[in-house]
Amino acid sequence: MSTKHPRPDDNPWVFSTRELGRRPGTQRTVQRTVPAPDGDAEIGLAGVITIPGGSDVELDLSFESVTEGVYVSGTAHARLEGECSRCLDPISDEVDIRIGELFAYPDSATEETTDADEIPRLVEERIDLTQQVRDAVVTDLPMAPLCTPDCPGLCAGCGARWADLPPDHGHETLDPRWAALTERLPTTE
Numbered sequence: 001m002s003t004k005h006p007r008p009d010d011n012p013w014v015f016s017t018r019e020l021g022r023r024p025g026t027q028r029t030v031q032r033t034v035p036a037p038d039g040d041a042e043i044g045l046a047g048v049i050t051i052p053g054g055s056d057v058e059l060d061l062s063f064e065s066v067t068e069g070v071y072v073s074g075t076a077h078a079r080l081e082g083e084c085s086r087c088l089d090p091i092s093d094e095v096d097i098r099i100g101e102l103f104a105y106p107d108s109a110t111e112e113t114t115d116a117d118e119i120p121r122l123v124e125e126r127i128d129l130t131q132q133v134r135d136a137v138v139t140d141l142p143m144a145p146l147c148t149p150d151c152p153g154l155c156a157g158c159g160a161r162w163a164d165l166p167p168d169h170g171h172e173t174l175d176p177r178w179a180a181l182t183e184r185l186p187t188t189e
Contacts, residue, residue: 013037013130015072017122020065022105027064029074034059036078043134049082049091049145051137059129061099068110069122073100076133085144086153087161093145097136103127 012034020026036043038053051057061074080093103122104110110119120131152162157171 011128013133014126014128015061015063016126017063017065017070017103018125020063020070023065024067025065027062030059030061030063032059032061033057037130041130043078043137044080044082045138045141045143048085048143049080049093049141051078051095052081055079057133059133061129063127066102068108069102069104069119070127071100071102072127072129072132073098075099076136078137080141082145084147084151086146086151087163088154089147089161091145091147095137095140097133097140099129099132099136101132 012032015030019028033056036051036053036055036057042050042053043057044050055078058077059074060077061072064071064073075096075098077094077096080095082091083089084091101120102110103120104114105122111121120127154160155162155165155169155171157173160169162169
């Protein structure tokens with residue numbers, strides 16, 4: 001029994017460069033809407049803010065053949081979902097990122113003089129943009145997203161949202177060093 005492996009053409013994040021050949025200056029543009037990866041491959045900061053798996057990522061790209069490979073430039077647009085880092089309310093936003101990446105041809109001087117983790121490679125005249133979009137989105141995301149710039153967060157004493165509490169809300173805190181003294185002194189009521 002053989003396991004069917006998906007062809008690269010089945011992955012909407014993979015683009016063919018065959019029609020560009022290796023003719024520097026040849027260019028083509030592509031607009032494509034692709035589903036965001038989900039699960040472990042989700043794009044964003046897991047547990048903080050991400051592009052929801054399966055949601056649309058709109059790509060507007062230009063592929064240009066250059067001497068050493070194919071230069072990909074353009075933009076990606078997607079919806080973000082996460083939670084406010086102060087009050088934990090759900091938030092949603094949108095992200096627009098710029099992409100600019102050279103994919104080296106096999107047997108080019110660039111391929112021979114760089115590591116694969118420095119400059120990505122064309123594989124069988126195809127480019128997989130998943131990692132480039134992921135890297136661009138993650139570097140553009142806030143590390144601590146907020147629902148509003150002045151979000152007051154949560155009360156440290158009870159965990160309620162400060163925005164929902166009355167202005168005079170507070171908790172009496174007693175310095176533990178004085179706790180034994182309060183047990184010996186009479187209370188006045």
